[in-house]
Amino acid sequence: MPIEVKNLSHIYSKGTPFESKALDDVSFNIEDGEFTCIIGHTGSGKSTLIQHLNGILKKTSGSIIINNEDITDSNMDLTRIRKKVGLVFQYPEYQLFEETIEKDIAYGPKNLEIEEDKIKQIVKDSMEMVGLDYSLKDRSPFELSGGQRRRVAIAGVIAMRPEVLILDEPTAGLDPHGRDEILDMIKGLHNKYNTTIILVSHSMEDVAKIADKLIVMAKGKVKYLGTPREVFQNETGLKEIGLDIPKVSSLMNRLKEKGFDIRTDIINIKEAKEEILRVLRGDNNA
Numbered sequence: 533m534p535i536e537v538k539n540l541s542h543i544y545s546k547g548t549p550f551e552s553k554a555l556d557d558v559s560f561n562i563e564d565g566e567f568t569c570i571i572g573h574t575g576s577g578k579s580t581l582i583q584h585l586n587g588i589l590k591k592t593s594g595s596i597i598i599n600n601e602d603i604t605d606s607n608m609d610l611t612r613i614r615k616k617v618g619l620v621f622q623y624p625e626y627q628l629f630e631e632t633i634e635k636d637i638a639y640g641p642k643n644l645e646i647e648e649d650k651i652k653q654i655v656k657d658s659m660e661m662v663g664l665d666y667s668l669k670d671r672s673p674f675e676l677s678g679g680q681r682r683r684v685a686i687a688g689v690i691a692m693r694p695e696v697l698i699l700d701e702p703t704a705g706l707d708p709h710g711r712d713e714i715l716d717m718i719k720g721l722h723n724k725y726n727t728t729i730i731l732v733s734h735s736m737e738d739v740a741k742i743a744d745k746l747i748v749m750a751k752g753k754v755k756y757l758g759t760p761r762e763v764f765q766n767e768t769g770l771k772e773i774g775l776d777i778p779k780v781s782s783l784m785n786r787l788k789e790k791g792f793d794i795r796t797d798i799i800n801i802k803e804a805k806e807e808i809l810r811v812l813r814g815d816n817n818a
C-alpha cells in the first residue's frame with residue numbers, strides 16, 4: 533500500500549504553557565512494497581509520526597493518504613484502516629497476556645470475527661512467518677527467550693494480515709544475536725510477501741543493511757530523505773543532529789581525506805573490501 537504524508541504537523545498541549553511542536557510540516561512518500569527506515573534521536577518526532585500512520589494520534593494539520601484514502605478525514609473508519617496498517621510498539625512482548633502462544637496470536641483474528649477453523653491456519657502461518665515452530669503453540673509465551681517472545685508479539689500483529697507493517701525499535705533491549713535474528717526475520721517477511729514495512733531505529737549499521745529508503749528526523753522535521761547511500765553522504769550534517777554513519781562509511785571518508793581516490797558511497801563491508809582492493813591494485817575504473 534502506498535503512503536503519502538503531506539505537510540503533517542502535530543502540536544502537543546496546544547494553547548497551553550506546555551505546548552510543544554512534535555511534527556513540523558513533514559512530507560514524504562512511501563511506495564507500495566518499500567522497506568523504509570525512520571531514524572533520529574529521542575525527541576526527533578519518530579514515534580509521534582508513526583502513531584499518525586494508523587490514526588492513533590490526530591493531526592494538527594496536514595494529511596496522510598494511504599492507498600488513495602485520506603485517513604485524517606474526520607469521517608474515516610479508522611478501525612478498517614488499522615486492519616490494514618499494523619503497528620508493533622517498542623517492547624511488544626510486554627503486551628502478551630494469554631496462557632498459550634496460539635491464544636495470544638489468535639486474539640486479533642478472533643476480534644475480527646474470523647471463523648475458528650481459519651484462525652488455526654492463520655496462527656500456523658503467522659508463526660511460520662516469524663520463524664517459530666508450530667509445535668510451540670501450546671507453550672506459554674512467558675517460557676520463551678526474549679527474542680522468541682518478541683516474535684510471538686509480532687506474529688500477533690501479522691495475524692491481522694496488515695498490508696503495511698510498522699515496527700518501533702523492534703530490536704530494542706536484545707543482545708546482538710537476538711537483534712540480528714529479528715532483523716533477518718523482518719527482512720525475510722518483506723522479501724517473501726512484499727509487505728510495505730516502516731521500521732523505526734537508531735542504529736545506522738542496521739538500517740544500512742535492510743532499508744530501501746531512509747527518513748532522518750530532527751526536531752520534528754525531515755532532515756534527510758533518500759537511499760542509505762544518499763543519506764550517509766551527509767556525515768557532517770548527521771553528526772550535527774547527534775547521529776553517525778556506519779563505521780565502514782566513515783572509514784571510506786577518512787581514506788578519501790587522506791588522499792586516496794576512493795568511493796565514499798560505501799555502506800557495507802563487502803563493498804569496502806572490493807573498493808580498497810581496487811585502489812591497492814591501482815585500478816581506476818571505480
